[in-house]
Amino acid sequence: MIRFAWALVGTGFLGVGDLRADNWPNWRGPDNNGVARPDKLPILWSESKNLAWKLPLPGKAGSTPVLWGDRLFLTSPKNNDVVLLCIRTDGKLLWERPLAKAVTFKKDEANEGLASPSTDGKHVYTLVYSGAVACHGFDGREVWKFDAQERYGTFDILHGVHNTPLLYEDRLYLVLLHANGHWVIAVDKATGKEVWKIDRKSDAVGVSREAYSSPCLWNDGEQKSLVVLGCDYATGHRLGNGSEIWRLGDLNPKAKYNPTLQLISSPVATPTMLLVPTAKGETVVAVKPGARGRIRAGGPFELWRTRKGAPDVPSPLLHDGLVYLAREPGLLHCLDAKTGREIYLRRLHADRYCASPILAAGRLYVIARDGTMSVVKSGRDFELLAANTLDDNFTASPAVSNGRLYLRGFRSLYAIGEASKER
Secondary structure (H helix, E strand, C coil), X not given: CCCCCCCCCCCCCCCCCCCCXXXXXXXXXXXXXXXXXXXXXXXXXXXXXXXXXXXXCCCCCCCCCEEEXXXXXXXXXXXXXXXXXXXXXXXXXXXXXXXXXXXCCCCCCCCCCCCCCEECCCEEEEECCCCXXXXXXXXXXXXXXXXXXXXXXXXXXXXXXXXXCEEECCEEEEEEEECCEEEEEEEECCCCCEEEEEECCCCCCHHHHCECCCCEEEECCCCEEEEEEECCEEEEECCCCCCEEEEECCCCXXXXXXXXXXXXXXXXXXXXXXXXXXXXXXXXXXXXXXXXXXXXXXXXXXXXXXXXXXXXXXXXXXXXXXXXXEECCCEEEEEECCCCCEEEEEECCCCCCCCCCEEECCEEEEECCCCEEEEEEXXXXXXXXXXXXXXXXXXXXXXXXXXXXXXXXXXXXXEECCCCCCC
């Protein structure tokens, strides 16, 4: 569930000269795809092995930490508030700032600290369920703040608005898809003032009118589009004014319509394709570059479409010609990226999976809710290298920086790696 500054020239994303390989500026990493730059990470760890440090947290949440330099940021409930924490990469808490009053939810995964922060190396941006959208400097100074519910209407969504805004160049893009309105919004990242707002049309019914997926940027070499997934459609929007370039349909076919198909898993993009998941083991679609207009099943801009296999919560991972899907209940599904054909389907660990997998140092890291993280060799042949367990619950996706794996649990933040990095 879970936010964005982008990559270097040649990746199809943003060229930023000072975006170093050891930064993790949004919840899915420097290229917003869950793939870390080549790095050396441990394969084995525990509460007593390869644990650099462990920091108790003030409340349980599922937002992924983001990192820039020696600063780590994450949101967390604390007593009756939700706060932004700044932690140095040696495990020392530097400061915390209140963002909003906390809200109580029926499910423990759903709380104020689900949407991940994003950073551009100078400021950190946050959204929480109350509607508070804020920008803070690295010193903790509040630059600006506004209430999205006051601006754009009361949220009406079962588990709260928890998707992470997309940070790109000089704008922050918000997606608010709930029963009381479907809005895609661009604000100036320097001031928080609205640049544009569009009403994203949908004929979804039931709770399918609600969505939790986070937006991404797709630069396919021909055009850049803001990709929004939810409410039975994926849509591509022009960055300048938000107008639609393309709309992918048949994600919830009317002939067998499911009014409970809430889309949570987020799309992932490369210059050569856009991968669009649905939910509950249903459809996954690959879209070709240059998409235009209405895209239906079997249309000319569709590369392939599966009838089943979509994760319910974890977002897909696409790398080196392969698609990896972490599915309930503990299945790892690998597909050929060109054809969508199954390469393997293997069980990792029988538990719930909410965190999105990452790929680093030629390995997949996939963490279950009960703290068991499977380390799998990437490639067409399945090979389980390790299964490590920590004494906590995890719904946040992992982050990677400077040879360390950062894992946010309900009770603690873990830095997995050598303890001597800051010594």
